[in-house]
Amino acid sequence: MLVRTAFALLLTTAAAAAAPNGAASSDRSELKKYCTGDYFTYCGDLEPDGPEVQACFRQNKAKLSPNCQAAITAYTKGQKRG
Numbered sequence: 023m024l025v026r027t028a029f030a031l032l033l034t035t036a037a038a039a040a041a042p043n044g045a046a047s048s049d050r051s052e053l054k055k056y057c058t059g060d061y062f063t064y065c066g067d068l069e070p071d072g073p074e075v076q077a078c079f080r081q082n083k084a085k086l087s088p089n090c091q092a093a094i095t096a097y098t099k100g101q102k103r104g
Contacts, residue, residue, distance in 0.1 A: 049097040056089035 057079075061070065064085060065078035083091065 049093070049100045052093040053090075053097055056087065056093040060086045060090045 060079070060082075061075070064082040065075050068074045068078055079086065079094065083094075086094070
C-alpha cells in the first residue's frame with residue numbers, strides 16, 4: 023500500500039515537473055490534494071506515470087470528484103499558458 027501511495031504521488035508530480043512557473047507548482051499540489059483518492063478508486067491498478075492513467079482519468083471524468091475535476095482543469099489551463 024505504501025508503494026502504491028508513493029506511485030500516486032509520483033503521478034501528480036512527474037507531469038508537472040516540466041512546468042517552470044510557480045502556478046504549475048500550485049496546480050500540481052492541487053492535483054495531489056484532490057485527485058489521489060480518485061486515482062486509487064478508478065485507476066489504481068495502472069502505473070501512475072503512464073499515459074494509461076491520463077486516459078483512465080479522461081474515461082472516468084464524469085465520476086471524478088468535483089474538486090479533482092477542477093484541479094485537472096486548472097492544471098491543464100496552466101500547461102497551455104506555460
